Structure formats: structure tokens, C-alpha cells
Amino acid sequence: MDRRKFLYAAGIFAAATGMNVNGNILENINRRSNKMAKYELPELPYAYDALEPYIDKMTMEIHYTKHHNGYVTNLNKAVDGTELADKPLVDLFKEISKLPVAVRNNGGGHFNHSLFWQIMKKNGGGTPTGKLGDAITSTFGSFETFKEQFSNAAATRFGSGWAWLVVVDNKLVVSSTPNQDNPLMDVADVKGKPILGLDVWEHAYYLKYQNKRPDYIQNWWNVINWDEVAARFDKL
Ligand code: MN
Numbered sequence: 001m002d003r004r005k006f007l008y009a010a011g012i013f014a015a016a017t018g019m020n021v022n023g024n025i026l027e028n029i030n031r032r033s034n035k036m037a038k039y040e041l042p043e044l045p046y047a048y049d050a051l052e053p054y055i056d057k058m059t060m061e062i063h064y065t066k067h068h069n070g071y072v073t074n075l076n077k078a079v080d081g082t083e084l085a086d087k088p089l090v091d092l093f094k095e096i097s098k099l100p101v102a103v104r105n106n107g108g109g110h111f112n113h114s115l116f117w118q119i120m121k122k123n124g125g126g127t128p129t130g131k132l133g134d135a136i137t138s139t140f141g142s143f144e145t146f147k148e149q150f151s152n153a154a155a156t157r158f159g160s161g162w163a164w165l166v167v168v169d170n171k172l173v174v175s176s177t178p179n180q181d182n183p184l185m186d187v188a189d190v191k192g193k194p195i196l197g198l199d200v201w202e203h204a205y206y207l208k209y210q211n212k213r214p215d216y217i218q219n220w221w222n223v224i225n226w227d228e229v230a231a232r233f234d235k236l
């Protein structure tokens with residue numbers, strides 16, 4: 001069985017049992033195996049207070065149980081009873097410009113937050129090593145330069161959106177998208193596979209940081225789960 005088929009099978013299994021599969025997020029994230037299956041809120045891989053003091057408990061709880069949960073609920077509503085219901089989310093992203101805006105906003109919201117929770121952890125931070133660390137150094141000159149570029153993309157995204165580290169034709173690129181768009185969508189300026197993303201919607205930081213988005217961005221580097229980001233890079 002080749003890898004793609006295996007992941008497909010894993011996705012079916014996950015849908016049938018309700019289990020989460022730590023597979024390739026680009027292939028099988030909460031994939032609906034049939035029209036009866038629903039998108040589901042994935043389990044948060046840590047407690048609400050795990051990312052304190054950088055991301056506070058209340059923000060985390062509201063973000064996950066209200067915002068992300070809302071995207072999941074509304075994504076199900078948007079695809080229920082339509083031919084979109086049994087297509088993988090990543091396939092919908094490829095033609096998102098032709099689909100209802102509710103699928104774009106809520107499908108993006110579901111995907112982006114599922115990635116976001118995974119690429120953070122308690123006692124995270126530091127710098128990536130191995131293949132990803134080497135790629136960052138050779139692409140940007142140094143980790144510090146990369147950090148500066150990414151932070152700048154996050155700080156200058158006007159209004160709500162995300163900053164991304166994207167793999168485009170085997171090269172690393174920093175970008176940002178508005179609203180709940182992401183680099184897998186046909187509407188993105190930079191199209192590729194996201195391996196790291198930062199939510200810069202006000203709901204992600206306002207309770208603790210108010211209008212000080214740059215402080216939130218600066219602190220976020222302390223909770224990045226580089227092993228998870230590197231695993232996504234290695235899988236490509
Ligand atoms: Mn959010």
C-alpha cells in the first residue's frame with residue numbers, strides 16, 4: 001500500500017471510530033469519509049493553561065471551545081446535503097474561489113486552528129534543528145532573520161488573518177493571508193503547503209495583550225513546537 005492510500009485508509013478509520021489520527025494534516029485532517037460523517041473539533045493536545053504565561057488560559061478556552069468550535073459547526077452546515085460533503089477539505093481549498101464563502105471562511109477556520117493547536121506546546125520555543133533548521137538558515141540567512149520576517153508578516157497583516165511559513169516548490173517562504181484563508185487555497189498570493197501558522201485575529205490575543213499585537217507575536221515564539229513543525233516539513 002503506498003503512503004497516499006494508507007493515509008486515505010487512516011482517514012476513513014478515524015472517521016469511523018472518532019479517533020484522531022496523527023497523520024499528514026494535508027491529506028486526512030478530519031476528512032469526511034461519507035455524507036453521514038461530520039467534521040469534528042479535534043482534541044486539544046494540552047490543557048487550556050499549558051501555554052501560560054504567553055497565551056492565557058481564558059483566551060485558550062474561548063478560542064478553542066467557541067471560535068474553533070463555531071467554524072466546525074458552520075462548516076458542517078455549509079456542506080451538509082451538498083456534493084462538497086464527502087470531499088477532502090484540502091481539495092475544496094484548491095477551488096475555493098468557486099465555492100460558497102461559508103466554506104471558505106469556516107473550512108479555513110477549521111483547518112487553520114487544527115494546525116495552530118498542534119504547532120504549539122508547553123515549554124516550547126527555542127530553535128529548530130535538523131533538516132528544517134538547515135533549510136531556514138540557508139533560505140533566510142539565520143534563524144533570527146527568519147523570525148524577524150515572520151514577525152513582520154504577522155504584525156503588518158491588516159485586520160484579521162494569519163502569518164505562515166509555507167513550502168513552495170521545496171523552498172521556504174514567509175507569507176500572510178486575510179481572514180481564514182490559507183496557502184492551500186487558490187485565492188492565496190503565496191500558494192504552497194503551510195507548516196507553521198500564527199493566528200493574528202484579535203480573538204487570539206486581545207484579552208491578555210489588548211491592542212499590543214507585537215507583544216503577542218514576540219511571546220508566541222516561546223510556545224512553538226518545533227518538533228511538530230519539523231515533522232510536517234519532513235513529510236513533504
Ligand atoms: Mn482564531
